[in-house]
Amino acid sequence: MEAPVGVDLGASSGLMGTAEKPVDRRILRSRQKLCDALLDELKDGQQLEVLSVSTIAARAGLTRKTFYAHFHSPDNVVRQIAANMFQRAVSQVENDALTLPVADSRLGISILSHLADDMETIALLATRCPSAVFLEPAGEAIAELLDRIVSVNALPPLDAHVHEYIAQIIGGAFRGAIIVWAERGFKETPEAAAKILMTLLGPGTDALLNQRR
Amino acid sequence: MEAPVGVDLGASSGLMGTAEKPVDRRILRSRQKLCDALLDELKDGQQLEVLSVSTIAARAGLTRKTFYAHFHSPDNVVRQIAANMFQRAVSQVENDALTLPVADSRLGISILSHLADDMETIALLATRCPSAVFLEPAGEAIAELLDRIVSVNALPPLDAHVHEYIAQIIGGAFRGAIIVWAERGFKETPEAAAKILMTLLGPGTDALLNQRR
Structure with a gap:
């Protein structure tokens, strides 16, 4: 199941990562973790507007720096x-x-x-x-x-x-x-x-x- | 020309001010000033995301407090x-x-x-x-x-x-x-x-x- 998700994550236009350059597995895993972390926060009752980068990164077990290597903002996630x-x-x-x-x-x-x-x-x-x-x-x-x-x-x-x-x-x-x-x-x-x-x-x-x- | 704008500003659902209570002229004038100020900032080349409440209020010749009396956020404007x-x-x-x-x-x-x-x-x-x-x-x-x-x-x-x-x-x-x-x-x-x-x-x-x- 990893391949199709990978293709999606790498190929989405307007987001970081380009379709031309294949995105390596570790990068895809981090992105997926950040997406899952944001959804988990929403499931816990948070609104998107109040979610900070720190909160999402922490929930994913990653640093703020890693967050910004993948996404501009929570909206972007x-x-x-x-x-x-x-x-x-x-x-x-x-x-x-x-x-x-x-x-x-x-x-x-x-x-x-x-x-x-x-x-x-x-x-x-x-x-x-x-x-x-x-x-x-x-x-x-x-x-x-x-x-x-x-x-x-x-x-x-x-x-x-x-x-x-x-x-x-x-x-x-x-x-x-x-x-x-x-x-x-x-x-x-x-x-x-x-x-x-x-x-x-x-x-x-x-x-x-x-x-x- | 003041009346139709007034009706619009007062009656828009989901925003501050209710259709039931007539909104007085001073309130409408402040709202209009804040809308105009935001548009002027955009005309000057600013992006919405970077516009602060202080900037918009100052451009309108009003205080931050007055801004918040009318709108929750720049998005709201x-x-x-x-x-x-x-x-x-x-x-x-x-x-x-x-x-x-x-x-x-x-x-x-x-x-x-x-x-x-x-x-x-x-x-x-x-x-x-x-x-x-x-x-x-x-x-x-x-x-x-x-x-x-x-x-x-x-x-x-x-x-x-x-x-x-x-x-x-x-x-x-x-x-x-x-x-x-x-x-x-x-x-x-x-x-x-x-x-x-x-x-x-x-x-x-x-x-x-x-x-x-």
């Missing part, structure tokens, strides 16, 4: 945790779920079902961190899915700026749905939440992508 | 500025733009055109603050619009949880579009940005709302 989570959910979406039309909810159900595996983490991040910090990486994950949809359906590539708009608009919409889902204590099944989301987004996404065939 | 901006844009949308179908882009164009009046502020907030802080209030503004759409089209009221999902999903989608728009330096006209947004969201929103007639 949360972004990393969220990026891993979205990455994991998106990488588990099967190609079958990516064929058009997307309006039939298969894709939405697939994503939300995989995210539901991290329900405890989502609930912690949604209730104890500013919602923005943890859902920012959703856009990046959606951008990747969009590339896969284009490829699976053999569509011509999207213009760069249209691609950017679509990824951020759909990413923002997912973010909104996940926030309500978490705030309501995951009362809806992934299927029910996905249905509302895909009813709103599906027909327009299909129309936009079908224009291009 | 940004949320207030963003809430005012969305409130202003949404309150200017004419009822004509709210009739179904929304897929024809009238509504999206109307909102983005009114937001375009605040282009300088949007660009500052988008480039110098974590995007989340300033676009959080978008959901609230969309929730209000949704109520107006239901009323203008004489639709039966939405279930509370469906209303919440729709508002946050559409608010998130707008947020995504506005971020790309600002990051690209408002290169697209409001019409062009609205067209991408409404192509994605319009057909699904119409379908969902029409189910209810």
Whole structure:
């Protein structure tokens, strides 16, 4: 199980460590420890705003200096945790779920079902961190899915700026749905939440992508 | 011009000051000064993260104590500025733009055109603050619009949880579009940005709302 986590930790853009340079195992282990330590603090009832670097480092059994070698700030750790989570959910979406039309909810159900595996983490991040910090990486994950949809359906590539708009608009919409889902204590099944989301987004996404065939 | 700003500052939920109690003019003036001072600091090239309460208060010609009487933190000031901006844009949308179908882009164009009046502020907030802080209030503004759409089209009221999902999903989608728009330096006209947004969201929103007639 170490490899996929490693890939996530090393490759997340906008964070420390670059995708080009393979990140060694010790570095990955420290990062993972810091992520786990922050989540443990949240589980104990702390709010992100009051968590200091010292507290997180101590809980991970590491020094402040090591913390700063890996992350700029506690916010940065949360972004990393969220990026891993979205990455994991998106990488588990099967190609079958990516064929058009997307309006039939298969894709939405697939994503939300995989995210539901991290329900405890989502609930912690949604209730104890500013919602923005943890859902920012959703856009990046959606951008990747969009590339896969284009490829699976053999569509011509999207213009760069249209691609950017679509990824951020759909990413923002997912973010909104996940926030309500978490705030309501995951009362809806992934299927029910996905249905509302895909009813709103599906027909327009299909129309936009079908224009291009 | 003082009255609408006053209403916005007093009525924004989740911030200090309640809608029930009318807020007196001196309080509104202090809040406005603090908002303006923060924007001036951003215009001078400061990032939100490094702005201290002392700096903002001094720029406004007020004390730290007065700052804390109005706001919890600089983030809180940004949320207030963003809430005012969305409130202003949404309150200017004419009822004509709210009739179904929304897929024809009238509504999206109307909102983005009114937001375009605040282009300088949007660009500052988008480039110098974590995007989340300033676009959080978008959901609230969309929730209000949704109520107006239901009323203008004489639709039966939405279930509370469906209303919440729709508002946050559409608010998130707008947020995504506005971020790309600002990051690209408002290169697209409001019409062009609205067209991408409404192509994605319009057909699904119409379908969902029409189910209810």
